[in-house]
Amino acid sequence: MGQMHFYVPDAAADFFHQCHWQEAYLCGIEGVPWQSRNIFHPSNDPSVLPTEEHADQPEADGGGVLTLNRAVDTSAKLLLTCPVEGIGFRVLTTCSLRCVETPHNLLVELARGSCHRVRIQADTWQRGGLTLSEKFNQLIGQGVTAFLDAIQPTNSALKPETPEFEAEVTQSAIQAIALLEQAASELGELFATQSMAFRRTREPRLSTMMAVGVCPASRAETASAANSATNPDDTIGGLSAEESVVPGFGEDGIGQAFNAAAVRISWGDIENDSGSNDFGPVTRVLEACEQSGTRVIGGPIIDHRDGLLPDWLTLLGDDFEQLMSAMTQFVEATVNQFRGRVHLWNAAAGLNIVGPLSLDDEQIMRFSIGILQTIxxxxxxxxxxxSIDQPCGEYLARHANGISPIHFADALLRSGLGLAGIGLNFRFGYSKGQTHPRSPVEFAQLIDRWATLNSPLLVQLSVPAAPGEDADARMKVSPVALSPGMNGTLDCEHQSKAWADQQYAFARPLVQTLLAKQIVHAVVWDGWSDQLPHLSPHSGVIDGAGNARPILRYLTELREEVLM
Known part of the structure; x- marks a missing residue:
C-alpha cells in the first residue's frame, strides 16, 4: 500500500488543526485524486484519529504525523485546505513527492509548493506578455526569502529537531505561505485585468453570457406565498401569488446585472408523480423571459444529485431498463413542451458523481447518452x-465508485452526439459536494486544463453569503465559512455583513478570471434572490430581506461596462 506521511511539529499544531486534513487527498500530474484514508497520529498519544472511525475520541491539539493510505505507491502531490493569513481558507499543494518511510515536513512542503506554483505561472504568463507589478515582485521576493529561511534557518546556533529549531522553521514556513499566496492573488488580478483589456481591444463588448439561476416555484411554494399574503385580495405587494414567486427580468430586476437566465427545468421539480408533469411554473418563468428578451439556458433536465430526483424513482428498484424508459419519456415530453423557447439545453448535472441512482460506470454512460439522444x-x-459536478474530482478521494470528471466529459464529447459544450458546477463553501477553495491562479489553471478538451465551457458558481439553514433552498446542505474567523462571536447583523463581504471577495476574482478566458462562453451565478425559491443555500445576490449584496453591485457594473 502506498502510504505517504507528513510530519506536523508541535509548533505547527495550531495551524494544522485549523486545516481540513480529513478532506486532504493525493493526486498525480493529471490532477485526478486517488481514493485515500487519512489518519492523524498524535505525537503525545499512541491512539489513532482517522477520518471516520473513532469519532468519539477527543480531538488532538498537538503535533504528530498525518498519513494518507492509498492503493498505489507512485509519487503524488498533497492537496490540503489550510488557513492563510489575510486570505482565508485556500487549497495548498505540495510539489510531487515520493512515498518514503521518513515523513515529509508538512509546512515546508506546502511552502515549497506555493513557491513553485506562483513562480512558474508568473514566468509563463510573463513570457506571454503579462506585465508584473511592483507589489507582486515585492511579495514574491519576501515569500522566497521566508521559504529559504524555512529550509535553512538563519539562526545556525539552533540544533536540528529541537523545539526551538522546529518553531523557527514553522514560523518561516507559515510566513512564506502567506506571502506567496498573497502574491498568487496579486498575480491572478494582474492576469484577469490585462487579459480582459486585451480581449476588449478586439471585442469592446464581450459576448459572454452572464446568466443567473432561476428556480420556478412549485405549486406548494406558490400556495405558501398566497397563504403569507395579508391583504384581502390575496396579493403580495400588489402582485398575485403566482407573480410574486417569478423574479422580474427587466432593467430594474435581473436585467440590471445579467443578460441571460439559467431556468431550472428539472425532472425532480416537474414530475412529482409518475406520468404526471406540471409544466405550469416553468412556463410562467419562460413567458417572463420572452417578454423581456432574456436568453434562456434550460435545465438541467436530469439532476443526479441527492434530493433533486423524483422520489417515486425508488419504486423502480434496480430495474435499469424501466429507469431508462421513464427518463426518456420525461425528457421527450419536456423538450417538446419547451422547444423554441430555450436557447441552450443543459441536459444533465452530476452524473459523474456518486448519486442516489447507484448506477455503475456502464449504466451511467448509457443513461447520459440516452438523455443526449432524446434531446x-x-x-x-x-x-x-x-454539466459536471465537482470538476476537480474531490469525491474520488472518498468513494471507490465515481468517474473522473474530465475523462467523463471527454467520453461524452467523443460520443458523436453533437455536444455543444461542457458545464462546470463549482460550489464553494458548502458542507457537501463543494469544490475546495482555490486561488485565482489555480482556478485559471483548472480552466486551462478543461480547455484542452477544445470545447466551449459554461461555468456555474455558488458561494454562500450567510450562515445557517435555508428552508427555501432545494439543496439541503449547510454553508461553510471560507475564512477561519467567520464563525466567531459576531452579532447577527455584523455576521451577515461579514458573510456577504466574504462572498464578494471570494467570487469577484473568479468571475474576472472566467471573463478573461475566451473558452468560457457562459458564466452562471447560482441564485438571484434568497426571497424566492433557489437551489443553493444563501447564494443569491439579494438576501432574504430583499437587500442587494455587494456581489450584485459588482455584477451590475460588469453588465454596464463590459457585457453585451
Missing amino acids: RRCDPNTPVIM
Missing part, C-alpha cells in the same frame, strides 16, 4: 451541454 431527436437545432 437531439426532439430538438435537433438547439445546442446541448452536459
Whole structure:
C-alpha cells in the first residue's frame, strides 16, 4: 500500500488543526485524486484519529504525523485546505513527492509548493506578455526569502529537531505561505485585468453570457406565498401569488446585472408523480423571459444529485431498463413542451458523481447518452451541454465508485452526439459536494486544463453569503465559512455583513478570471434572490430581506461596462 506521511511539529499544531486534513487527498500530474484514508497520529498519544472511525475520541491539539493510505505507491502531490493569513481558507499543494518511510515536513512542503506554483505561472504568463507589478515582485521576493529561511534557518546556533529549531522553521514556513499566496492573488488580478483589456481591444463588448439561476416555484411554494399574503385580495405587494414567486427580468430586476437566465427545468421539480408533469411554473418563468428578451439556458433536465430526483424513482428498484424508459419519456415530453423557447439545453448535472441512482460506470454512460439522444431527436437545432459536478474530482478521494470528471466529459464529447459544450458546477463553501477553495491562479489553471478538451465551457458558481439553514433552498446542505474567523462571536447583523463581504471577495476574482478566458462562453451565478425559491443555500445576490449584496453591485457594473 502506498502510504505517504507528513510530519506536523508541535509548533505547527495550531495551524494544522485549523486545516481540513480529513478532506486532504493525493493526486498525480493529471490532477485526478486517488481514493485515500487519512489518519492523524498524535505525537503525545499512541491512539489513532482517522477520518471516520473513532469519532468519539477527543480531538488532538498537538503535533504528530498525518498519513494518507492509498492503493498505489507512485509519487503524488498533497492537496490540503489550510488557513492563510489575510486570505482565508485556500487549497495548498505540495510539489510531487515520493512515498518514503521518513515523513515529509508538512509546512515546508506546502511552502515549497506555493513557491513553485506562483513562480512558474508568473514566468509563463510573463513570457506571454503579462506585465508584473511592483507589489507582486515585492511579495514574491519576501515569500522566497521566508521559504529559504524555512529550509535553512538563519539562526545556525539552533540544533536540528529541537523545539526551538522546529518553531523557527514553522514560523518561516507559515510566513512564506502567506506571502506567496498573497502574491498568487496579486498575480491572478494582474492576469484577469490585462487579459480582459486585451480581449476588449478586439471585442469592446464581450459576448459572454452572464446568466443567473432561476428556480420556478412549485405549486406548494406558490400556495405558501398566497397563504403569507395579508391583504384581502390575496396579493403580495400588489402582485398575485403566482407573480410574486417569478423574479422580474427587466432593467430594474435581473436585467440590471445579467443578460441571460439559467431556468431550472428539472425532472425532480416537474414530475412529482409518475406520468404526471406540471409544466405550469416553468412556463410562467419562460413567458417572463420572452417578454423581456432574456436568453434562456434550460435545465438541467436530469439532476443526479441527492434530493433533486423524483422520489417515486425508488419504486423502480434496480430495474435499469424501466429507469431508462421513464427518463426518456420525461425528457421527450419536456423538450417538446419547451422547444423554441430555450436557447441552450443543459441536459444533465452530476452524473459523474456518486448519486442516489447507484448506477455503475456502464449504466451511467448509457443513461447520459440516452438523455443526449432524446434531446437531439426532439430538438435537433438547439445546442446541448452536459454539466459536471465537482470538476476537480474531490469525491474520488472518498468513494471507490465515481468517474473522473474530465475523462467523463471527454467520453461524452467523443460520443458523436453533437455536444455543444461542457458545464462546470463549482460550489464553494458548502458542507457537501463543494469544490475546495482555490486561488485565482489555480482556478485559471483548472480552466486551462478543461480547455484542452477544445470545447466551449459554461461555468456555474455558488458561494454562500450567510450562515445557517435555508428552508427555501432545494439543496439541503449547510454553508461553510471560507475564512477561519467567520464563525466567531459576531452579532447577527455584523455576521451577515461579514458573510456577504466574504462572498464578494471570494467570487469577484473568479468571475474576472472566467471573463478573461475566451473558452468560457457562459458564466452562471447560482441564485438571484434568497426571497424566492433557489437551489443553493444563501447564494443569491439579494438576501432574504430583499437587500442587494455587494456581489450584485459588482455584477451590475460588469453588465454596464463590459457585457453585451
